[in-house]
Amino acid sequence: MSDKDYYQVLGVERNSTEADIKKAYRKLAIKFHPDKNPGDSESEEKFKEISAAFEILKDPDKRRKYDQYGHDAFRGGPSGGQGVDPFDLFRDAFGGGSGGGNSGFGSIFEDFFGGGNSASANEGTRGSDLRVSVDISLEQAAKGVEKEIKYQHHATCKECTGSGATSGSGKSMCSTCGGIGQVASNQGFISIRRTCPACRGSGVTIENPCQACRGDGRIKSPDKVKVNIPPGVSDGNRLCSRGRGDAGSMGGPAGDLYVDVRIKEHPKFDRDDDDLFHDLLIPFTLATLGGVAQVPTLEGKVSLKIPGGTQANKTFRIKDKGMPNLRSPSRKGDLYARIIIHVPQKLTKLQREKLVDFAKASGEEDLQADEGFLEKAKRLFD
Ligand SMILES: [Zn+2]
Ligand SMILES: [Zn+2]
Incomplete structure (x- = not known):
């Protein structure tokens, strides 16, 4: 970091009030924020400078020390008050949400400048979405079922509550990227920004990384979630459990957990949308003479009148004995019973x-x- 005078950096007098300092900072921070100046390393540098200056001057204690000892007051060591996090500062100064993942300066910038998708440090990295599958029976698909799903994900580390630091340990601005989370390299006329390798985009360096998660703030651990599988669900339907994927890092939001529903094949029924199909085996005498057959449904058997002279493959529709409709479960599909005529393979003498x-x-x-x-x-x- 440069040793420029903090008052000069913010363009304020040495006897400025706290309010003046904040105002000056806000004005400059908006002007030089990396989101507004993508790829402009000069602005980045400036943003770091004003952040560092504001960090000291906004705090009466630090300001006093600075006035007394200058930059020497804050050199070296975690106790030196170097806990500069430009983006936290920025959030604070604009009254943005705290710790709430993506509630920070990204949205502030959207408010000020009408949006623009920007990946920036300290907004945190959103956790990955995960996918699991769950097997259910056709009966469960018809009635709906609550399933507990066990799975593995990166959860917020309990030891450090996701901060990645042992308790009491401070964070300092990453010296490689100056807290921006990205480093720019110039290749000819083009400036290429990439995630800072030192801090993996967080913009901060943890002085004493948490032992449990090695500073990642997340730990791979088993978890379980209950999902309500609605009646009428189909094979291949995907449910989403918001925020149950991998935890985000550095305050980023968690990913989602996607649950693919798989319906096991049923020995008696085929399904087409909300309709069910069943091959109904009846004796050739019943097909010939007529009578009553018992047809299985998902809710027990029903009687079906078979007219005399029923031919093979004749299909009977049994109304409302299919699957419930996913969108309006009170509406049901039908069950189609296709006649298979049983021809006896062995006859007694009398039968013959x-x-x-x-x-x-x-x-x-x-x-x-x-x-x-x-x-x-x-x-x-x-
Ligand atoms: Zn860095
Ligand atoms: Zn930890």
Whole structure:
């Protein structure tokens, strides 16, 4: 850091009031804030200077020391009062939200300058979104279910409450980037900014990093979350649990947890949107004579009237026995029962006689002609 006179840096008199100093700082901070001057390393430098100056002059104690000893009062060591965090300062000076992740100067700048997406230090880095999947049954999909999901994520370190520093340990401005969180390198006419490698974009250096999280402020740990899976959910639907992904670093907001719903195959039902399909196996006699069949549904069996002479593949619609609609669960799909006719593979002697009689009565001459062959074949295998 330069040793420029702090009063000069802020353009105020040595006997200025606190209010004057704050006013001067605010004016300059807006002018030179890196967000307003992307890629301009001179402005960055200036911003650092005014931050450093304001940090000292806004505090009556520090100001007194500075007046007495000059820059020497603040040299070296964590106790030297070098806890300059330009962006915290900036937030303070503008009455921005404290510690609330993205509630800081980004939004202030949006207010002042009409937006613009800027990645900056000390806004913190948003935690990663995570994805997990949960398997449920079709019955659970129909009724809705609360599921507890166990997963791993980077959670805020409890030891240091996310600060990354052991308690009592201060933070100082990162000397590599001067608290900006980014470093610029000039290549010809182009100035390229990249995340500061020393502080990983936070703009601060932690003097005594927390042992538990090694200064990251986050620890990989197991967690669980309850998700309410709504009735009518479909395979592949994705639910979002806000803020349950990885914790943000340096006060950044947490990521989200996405939960992919997977519905296990059901032995009895196929699904198409809200409708269910079931292959209903009935004896050929029932198909021929007519009667009543029992059809399984997700809520027990229902009786289905089978008219005499029902053909294979005939499909019956059973109203409102499908899945609830995801958007309006009181509305339900239908259940379609497709007839599969069961042809017996083994007959008793009596059954055979009756069926032969039936065939004769039906005048099925061809079938009678084949009877001799069938009888012989049967003897061969008996
Ligand atoms: Zn840095
Ligand atoms: Zn920690």
